[in-house]
Amino acid sequence: MRAVVLEEFGEPEVMHVREVPRPQPGPRQLRVRVRASALNRGDTVQRSGGYPLPPGIKTPRMGIEVAGEVEAVGAEVRAWSPGQRVFGLVDGGGYAEACLMEEGMAIPIPEGWSFVQAAATPEAFITAHESLLMLGGLREGQSVLIHAGGSGIGTACIQVAKAMGAKVFFTVSTEEKRRRCLELGADAGVLRTERNFAREVPALNGGAGVDLVEDFVGGAALERNLSVLKFGGCLLLLGMLDGMSAELDLRQVVMRRLQLKGMALRPLSPEERVAVTRRFRERWLPELVAGRVRPIIDSTFPLERAADAHRRMESNASFGKIVLEV
Numbered sequence: 001m002r003a004v005v006l007e008e009f010g011e012p013e014v015m016h017v018r019e020v021p022r023p024q025p026g027p028r029q030l031r032v033r034v035r036a037s038a039l040n041r042g043d044t045v046q047r048s049g050g051y052p053l054p055p056g057i058k059t060p061r062m063g064i065e066v067a068g069e070v071e072a073v074g075a076e077v078r079a080w081s082p083g084q085r086v087f088g089l090v091d092g093g094g095y096a097e098a099c100l101m102e103e104g105m106a107i108p109i110p111e112g113w114s115f116v117q118a119a120a121t122p123e124a125f126i127t128a129h130e131s132l133l134m135l136g137g138l139r140e141g142q143s144v145l146i147h148a149g150g151s152g153i154g155t156a157c158i159q160v161a162k163a164m165g166a167k168v169f170f171t172v173s174t175e176e177k178r179r180r181c182l183e184l185g186a187d188a189g190v191l192r193t194e195r196n197f198a199r200e201v202p203a204l205n206g207g208a209g210v211d212l213v214e215d216f217v218g219g220a221a222l223e224r225n226l227s228v229l230k231f232g233g234c235l236l237l238l239g240m241l242d243g244m245s246a247e248l249d250l251r252q253v254v255m256r257r258l259q260l261k262g263m264a265l266r267p268l269s270p271e272e273r274v275a276v277t278r279r280f281r282e283r284w285l286p287e288l289v290a291g292r293v294r295p296i297i298d299s300t301f302p303l304e305r306a307a308d309a310h311r312r313m314e315s316n317a318s319f320g321k322i323v324l325e326v
């Protein structure tokens, strides 16, 4: 089968489509004939060599969410058979004609959904649910600042937070992205390239800080992110787009009783990954099927143009998910 392989780390051109053996499913795995696989920012970090894979990840190839058809099933799989349409998270290897998926993470594609739509859904909505609701405890009437509002994850977080009845602020880098985030229901946004969000967000919220910060930025913005929190507020660190280390005056954490939490999906155990998939299915799949929330698709590229898809992502021009069609 054809798959995108990395023969070295580096710029997008290190990705090549090569013939590789079709993977054989273990007893409780499905082999999925991939029709679409969505990009995630972590893929670009992995390609550059900056993402040491967590222990337990068996597939070093890129691609962590796919949609397609079941092609073969392991000996102990009872609920799935070849030909069924399926989507979900995978350990890796989604940029390929076929990849393996744990049975417990497989979700039937709802009637009428395209493969592209299905592939663009799980990582964004699972991350939004686990961060905002499970770790952040977001409730109706609270307020949240979502960085990278126009990212694949950010566009899902805005919709999930609004569906919870929260007041939603965001940062983006262009006026066009701000307009589109407002269309998704967000209350107000700051152009991070022109204004200091730490000053603007409290002003937009009637002088008050926010209950939660959904932080994909890390690095040098850490102090400013903590400064926009209310007394007792919570910073959720999910990404490090602007650096992996920061200096912090710990007094503001202690004296303002702030919480600082980190989150990543890939280091979770197989059982925990099944549990996050189940929570997504129960809470958000009905909302997605009813059209009350939706994955935002920026663009699609054929598998052979995976390098161009990575270039688009790294240009910061995309709004929503970029998807490879296979």
Ligand SMILES: NC(=O)c1ccc[n+]([C@@H]2O[C@H](COP(=O)([O-])OP(=O)(O)OC[C@H]3O[C@@H](n4cnc5c(N)ncnc54)[C@H](OP(=O)(O)O)[C@@H]3O)[C@@H](O)[C@H]2O)c1
Pocket: 039, 040, 041, 042, 123, 127, 147, 148, 149, 150, 151, 152, 153, 154, 171, 172, 173, 174, 177, 192, 216, 217, 237, 238, 239, 240, 241, 242, 263, 264, 265, 266, 313, 314, 316, 317, 318, 320, 321
């Ligand atoms: N921890 C987890 O479980 C988890 C899961 C999934 C994703 N993530 C993280 O979530 C983030 C978004 O992922 P994605 O796949 O949705 O990315 P994406 O679609 O590529 O969007 C990323 C956006 O971030 C903004 N950005 C880039 N550099 C920035 C900087 N230095 N400061 C502030 N904003 C910056 C850009 O938008 P603007 O120019 O408009 O600001 C860019 O378009 C990444 O950091 C990723 O690692 C974490």
